[in-house]
Amino acid sequence: MxxxxxxxxxxxxxxxxxxxxxxxxxxxxxxxxINLFYTPSELIEGKGPDKELPYIGQKLRIGGMVVPGSVNREETSLDVTFKLIDTGPMVTIKYHGILPDLFREGQGIVAQGTLVEPNVIEAFEVLAKHDEEYMPAEIAEAVKGIKHEKPKYNLNSEN
Missing domain, CATH: 1.20.5 (Single alpha-helices involved in coiled-coils or other helix-helix interfaces)
Known part of the structure; x- marks a missing residue:
């Protein structure tokens, strides 16, 4: 050469x-x-055909409806805990900060945070839906039919 x-x-x-x-x-x-999007059912039961569960410490986004009566605000700090639901199990969200003005019980939200237990997320950002008609495509697909159905949950049980 x-x-x-x-x-x-x-x-x-x-x-x-x-x-x-x-x-x-x-x-x-x-x-x-990379923040993967989950619904409460996917978080608990697994996502995809292989039913892959997220690992503790993973950053993720979760979307669902705030369970009425589940919002618990600390009186001495900005800590808030509430439960999210779609069509299945509930997931607990812990958040430290001021929630958006449009945040209410029974409304759809998206939270970004870290998985700290299999059904508990420590959120660093909570986004509330701003309009009755608008819903992001991935959330609309994941919670299809929730708006017209009454979710099945028991506030006295810990999920």
């Missing part, structure tokens, strides 16, 4: 290796910033 071709080959291989390394490092860095 002549020296000129050899230099070109090494240059092309170096560029390919550099691009591959950059893509790999970017994907590795973004891996921790």
């Amino acid at each position: 002549n020296p000129r071709r050899k230099k070109r080959l090494f240059a092309v291989l170096a560029v390919i290796f550099g691009i591959g390394s950059a893509v790999g490092l970017t994907l590795y860095a973004l891996q921790e910033n």
Whole structure:
């Protein structure tokens, strides 16, 4: 192989290796910033055909309806706990901060946070639905029919 071709080959291989390394490092860095969306049923029963459960410490987003009568506000701090439901089991959300003005019981919300127990999420952001007609596509698909059905839950039991 002549020296000129050899230099070109090494240059092309170096560029390919550099691009591959950059893509790999970017994907590795973004891996921790991915927030997967769950409904309360998917969080408890698993998501997808393999029924994969999220791991403790995973960042995620969860959407559902706030269970009426489940909002508990601490009197001495900004801590709030409430339960979310879709068509199945309930999930407890713990939040420290001021809730949105449109937050109410019986309304759809999306919370972003970290899974701290199999059915408890410590949220760092709570978003309330702003209009009776609008609902993000992924939430509408996940909680289809909830708006017209009365959810089945028992406030006296701990889920």
